[in-house]
Amino acid sequence: MSKYQTEQKKLLTAFLKSHPEKQFSAEQLAEIFAVEDEEGATLGKSTIYRLVVQLTEDGILRRFPKQQGRGWLYQYHSESDCKGHLHLKCTKCGALVHLECGLSSELLRHIEKNHRFAVDNSASVLYGVCGKCTDEKKRENRT
Amino acid sequence: MSKYQTEQKKLLTAFLKSHPEKQFSAEQLAEIFAVEDEEGATLGKSTIYRLVVQLTEDGILRRFPKQQGRGWLYQYHSESDCKGHLHLKCTKCGALVHLECGLSSELLRHIEKNHRFAVDNSASVLYGVCGKCTDEKKRENRT
DNA sequence: TTGCGTGCAAAGGTTTTGCATGGCA
DNA sequence: TGCCATGCAAAACCTTTGCACGCAA
Numbered sequence: 001m002s003k004y005q006t007e008q009k010k011l012l013t014a015f016l017k018s019h020p021e022k023q024f025s026a027e028q029l030a031e032i033f034a035v036e037d038e039e040g041a042t043l044g045k046s047t048i049y050r051l052v053v054q055l056t057e058d059g060i061l062r063r064f065p066k067q068q069g070r071g072w073l074y075q076y077h078s079e080s081d082c083k084g085h086l087h088l089k090c091t092k093c094g095a096l097v098h099l100e101c102g103l104s105s106e107l108l109r110h111i112e113k114n115h116r117f118a119v120d121n122s123a124s125v126l127y128g129v130c131g132k133c134t135d136e137k138k139r140e141n142r143t
Numbered sequence: 144m145s146k147y148q149t150e151q152k153k154l155l156t157a158f159l160k161s162h163p164e165k166q167f168s169a170e171q172l173a174e175i176f177a178v179e180d181e182e183g184a185t186l187g188k189s190t191i192y193r194l195v196v197q198l199t200e201d202g203i204l205r206r207f208p209k210q211q212g213r214g215w216l217y218q219y220h221s222e223s224d225c226k227g228h229l230h231l232k233c234t235k236c237g238a239l240v241h242l243e244c245g246l247s248s249e250l251l252r253h254i255e256k257n258h259r260f261a262v263d264n265s266a267s268v269l270y271g272v273c274g275k276c277t278d279e280k281k282r283e284n285r286t
Numbered sequence: 287t288t289g290c291g292t293g294c295a296a297a298g299g300t301t302t303t304g305c306a307t308g309g310c311a
Numbered sequence: 312t313g314c315c316a317t318g319c320a321a322a323a324c325c326t327t328t329g330c331a332c333g334c335a336a
Contacts, residue, residue, distance in 0.1 A: 004310050004315060027300070044318040049301060065208035065215075067266075070326075071300070072208075086269075088260050097260060107250045116274030117231050117240060123210075126229075127266040131259030147290060147335050170325070187293040192326060213301075214325070 002054050008043050012051050013060060016076040023064065023073040023094050026052050064125065067091055079122055084108070089125045092133035099126075145197050151186050155194050156203060159219040166207065166216040166237045169195050207268065210234055222265060227251070232268045235276035242269075 002009070012029070024032075026049050033043035052074050055061040059079030063072040075096065086104050088097040111117050129137075145152070155172070167175075169192050176186035195217050198204040202222030206215040218239065229247050231240040254260050272280075 006310070006316060008317070046302075046319080047317055050316080070213055088254065088258070088262065090260075091263070091266070097258065099254070099258065101253075101258070103250055103253050107246055110244075110246050111231065111242070111269075115231070115240065115242065115244070116277075117233075117271055118277060119231065119269045119271040120234070121269075123234070123270040125267070126254075126262045126264075126269075128260055128262040134259070134261060149291060149335070151292070168325095189294080189327075190292055193291080 002058055007041070008047055009051055009055075011037075011041060011043065012048070013055065013076075016055075016061065016074070020076045021095060023075040025066070025071055025073055027071070029074070059122075062096075062122075064089065067127075082122065084121070086121055087125050088130070089127055090130035090133055091127050092129055095130050095132070096125075097130065145201055150184070151190050152194055152198075154180075154184060154186060155191070156198065156219075159198075159204060159217070163219045164238060166218040168209070168214055168216055170214070172217070202265075205239075205265075207232065210270075225265065227264070229264055230268050231273070232270055233273035233276055234270050235272055238273050238275070239268075240273065 012033070015029075015032070016024070029052070030043075030045040030048045033048060034045075036042055052061060052063070052072075056063050056074065060076070061074045062077040062079075063074050065071075066073055073094075075094075077096065082098065084105055085101070086099045086108070088099055089095070090097070108119055108121065111119055155176070158172075158175070159167070172195070173186075173188040173191045176191060177188075179185055195204060195206070195215075199206050199217065203219070204217045205220040205222075206217050208214075209216055216237075218237070220239065225241065227248055228244070229242045229251070231242055232238070233240070251262055251264065254262055
């Protein structure tokens with residue numbers, strides 16, 4: 001759990017917050033922060049690794065297993081706004097869709113009551129392909 | 144893709160098939176098969192690593208990211224019977240629940256049509272705690 | 287008979303850790 | 312001022328790979 005609000009944590013959080021639609025591996029982040037920013041600041045590799053874990057625990061980041069290969073991808077995603085609905089993640093472009101929809105909440109309640117299973121929706125994602133990527137695929141096929 | 148049906152593949156598949164409710168890391172499997180079975184057979188570590196990938200691609204195993212730490216857990220799970228429904232996985236005991244239920248299929252169709260998102264249910268799992276484990280938790284608290 | 291599969295050992299790359307230093311509260 | 316956090320380098324860890332041999336088809 002985080003106790004101090006350090007400059008490094010602010011930098012990393014700000015960066016991820018400014019790319020809410022993108023996901024990064026710890027390695028990628030380490031590369032990005034290995035080079036100086038405008039203020040000449042860098043972040044050490046081990047700091048990155050320690051921060052992503054901490055920020056995930058704090059509910060500021062969300063991590064997804066890489067579809068192939070080892071390790072995780074991290075994405076900015078404030079936990080607080082996401083109670084009670086499911087998420088869809090596009091495996092093509094990484095977009096995260098908040099499924100705020102009556103049927104989705106209804107299903108969660110139904111599963112809880114009728115199937116006696118308490119879904120943890122902060123740990124659950126439905127993977128698939130979003131409409132935009134499907135359209136692009138179709139367009140490609142046409143050429 | 145698999146071409147030959149080797150003795151090693153049969154052994155590993157049979158083992159996992161006989162424990163359909165359990166999940167194993169490649170490392171655990173390597174340990175298990177490092178010691179001789181009744182017939183005196185063992186499996187090499189690299190063979191295990193190669194086989195779990197192959198069997199997953201063949202739809203015989205399903206892999207889940209470890210909730211903590213690196214790597215994957217593998218579980219026997221024939222893909223063919225699981226079209227059209229979602230799965231629930233208990234993070235306590237590892238049980239995999241097939242959600243064969245009208246509401247679940249309805250939601251999948253609804254997401255496809257109204258949210259323009261094609262869910263790949265062979266890649267998607269809802270995590271949570273099953274009724275059995277919830278009961279056990281309650282029982283523990285009582286003591 | 288052909289060439290894929292296996293097993294060993296070694297390499298590989300990512301993530302973690304120890305420790306001294308620096309910085310937040 | 313007292314801890315916690317950082318950063319470097321080294322260690323640890325798990326997984327992959329090269330290569331020679333064995334085996335399925």
